[in-house]
Amino acid sequence: MSKAKSGNISPSVIKRLPRYYRYLGELKKAGFIRISSRELSERMGLTASQIRQDLNCFGGFGQQGYGYNIQQLHQEIASILGLDKIKKAILIGAGNLGRAIANHMSFEARGFQLIGIFDKKESIVGQMVRGIPIRHIDNLDEFCRENLPVIAVLCIPSEEAASVVDQLIKLGIKGFWNFSHYDLSQYQNIAVENVHLGDSLMTLCYNVTHSLK
Amino acid sequence: MSKAKSGNISPSVIKRLPRYYRYLGELKKAGFIRISSRELSERMGLTASQIRQDLNCFGGFGQQGYGYNIQQLHQEIASILGLDKIKKAILIGAGNLGRAIANHMSFEARGFQLIGIFDKKESIVGQMVRGIPIRHIDNLDEFCRENLPVIAVLCIPSEEAASVVDQLIKLGIKGFWNFSHYDLSQYQNIAVENVHLGDSLMTLCYNVTHSLK
DNA sequence: TAGATTGTTAATCGATTAACAATC
DNA sequence: TAGATTGTTAATCGATTAACAATC
Numbered sequence: 287m288s289k290a291k292s293g294n295i296s297p298s299v300i301k302r303l304p305r306y307y308r309y310l311g312e313l314k315k316a317g318f319i320r321i322s323s324r325e326l327s328e329r330m331g332l333t334a335s336q337i338r339q340d341l342n343c344f345g346g347f348g349q350q351g352y353g354y355n356i357q358q359l360h361q362e363i364a365s366i367l368g369l370d371k372i373k374k375a376i377l378i379g380a381g382n383l384g385r386a387i388a389n390h391m392s393f394e395a396r397g398f399q400l401i402g403i404f405d406k407k408e409s410i411v412g413q414m415v416r417g418i419p420i421r422h423i424d425n426l427d428e429f430c431r432e433n434l435p436v437i438a439v440l441c442i443p444s445e446e447a448a449s450v451v452d453q454l455i456k457l458g459i460k461g462f463w464n465f466s467h468y469d470l471s472q473y474q475n476i477a478v479e480n481v482h483l484g485d486s487l488m489t490l491c492y493n494v495t496h497s498l499k
Numbered sequence: 500m501s502k503a504k505s506g507n508i509s510p511s512v513i514k515r516l517p518r519y520y521r522y523l524g525e526l527k528k529a530g531f532i533r534i535s536s537r538e539l540s541e542r543m544g545l546t547a548s549q550i551r552q553d554l555n556c557f558g559g560f561g562q563q564g565y566g567y568n569i570q571q572l573h574q575e576i577a578s579i580l581g582l583d584k585i586k587k588a589i590l591i592g593a594g595n596l597g598r599a600i601a602n603h604m605s606f607e608a609r610g611f612q613l614i615g616i617f618d619k620k621e622s623i624v625g626q627m628v629r630g631i632p633i634r635h636i637d638n639l640d641e642f643c644r645e646n647l648p649v650i651a652v653l654c655i656p657s658e659e660a661a662s663v664v665d666q667l668i669k670l671g672i673k674g675f676w677n678f679s680h681y682d683l684s685q686y687q688n689i690a691v692e693n694v695h696l697g698d699s700l701m702t703l704c705y706n707v708t709h710s711l712k
Numbered sequence: 713t714a715g716a717t718t719g720t721t722a723a724t725c726g727a728t729t730a731a732c733a734a735t736c
Numbered sequence: 737t738a739g740a741t742t743g744t745t746a747a748t749c750g751a752t753t754a755a756c757a758a759t760c
Contacts, residue, residue: 303702
């Protein structure tokens with residue numbers, strides 16, 4: 287169906303896919319049927335050229351003289367992103383951040399199902415977060431062997447990450463959503479998405495500082 | 500002191516600054532005194548060329564034959580980022596995510612001081628989060644006029660964001676740390692740092708999906 | 713001084729934009 | 737058919753890397 291092997295797609299294009307998906311979802315919800323690359327470009331603040339270029343990495347989803355069918359394109363992008371095949375996820379670290387993510391995030395709408403939460407702190411083991419009990423980290427091995435999660439959300443400090451990550455990779459984890467500062471680039475064939483909130487806040491600090499004058 | 504006007508610096512360079520700052524902080528903490536661009540490049544997974552190029556946007560911080568003084572460079576970058584001039588911040592939306600950010604984030608280490616938290620839900624008004632009382636959103640005007648915050652952390656749904664953002668800009672807010680999906684690109688001369696956690700998770704979904712085979 | 717490493721210019725690479733023929 | 741808009745190639749722009757003279 288898609289015209290290109292997925293391996294060739296540039297990271298810049300991949301990073302834009304969720305945004306396309308989001309905008310198309312809103313248009314669909316608002317009852318629109320079709321959209322041209324020009325109209326979408328104006329809504330999203332991109333060029334029409336870039337949109338056509340991006341979409342054509344995966345196939346010709348449009349129709350000359352018409353544009354794109356919103357419903358169909360939305361679904362195509364979901365499939366490209368892999369949102370339609372739900373993968374199991376676990377979360378390591380049930381502190382403030384870990385709980386907020388567990389509670390707040392629609393994992394299901396993004397291709398994942400959260401099936402386990404782990405922490406090393408005895409006192410919070412057994413507490414429920416979004417219907418999932420916090421398990422002690424000592425049970426990680428057993429749980430993973432039984433349930434075979436493929437991604438792990440890391441909400442622990444860097445110091446603790448190193449050993450847990452090695453363990454998780456041995457247990458078959460293929461991707462990390464990394465909220466820690468631990469550097470995961472050393473691991474081969476593992477998908478990593480870093481969320482460095484501190485870095486983001488410092489970038490804002492730079493931009494505010496240098497626009498205030 | 501710096502050789503370039505800040506306006507000329509490319510976004511790619513700016514995005515890397517917090518990471519340099521972080522690595523230099525760790526090296527400093529570990530007791531290292533000097534580092535060459537080559538050594539730093541190996542630790543960070545960049546090229547030495549890029550590091551020298553990046554740093555030279557702001558001035559010649561190194562010394563031929565020696566490298567860079569870690570303590571000095573760390574401080575220079577803090578000053579470039581504006582971390583040394585603390586700015587007042589408020590947080591809008593004290594749900595799971597808002598609370599987690601208020602509790603979890605070291606604002607002070609990133610150039611900000613969190614001085615107020617607001618929500619529209621009567622039942623949580625008065626609750627303390629990290630020593631800060633949750634105020635009703637109706638008091639936003641008065642609070643801002645008295646305390647003059649310059650940045651706002653948006654932890655509310657898109658639907659609610661539109662009107663609050665207009666209000667905040669009128670009240671003098673110059674920058675947004677935006678966790679909502681509300682599109683802030685329409686506002687001129689306002690610094691915006693978007694954190695789209697859902698997009699990040701979908702990007703991970705793509706990468707896991709396409710590396711699993 | 714000799715060795716090391718920067719600052720900086722030039723070359724390369726990749727990503728974005730423009731243009732237009734193909735086609736619905 | 738005529739008008740609109742895509743898919744795709746070519747041109748431009750920006751960012752990264754390589755190279756090396758300057759210099760500590």
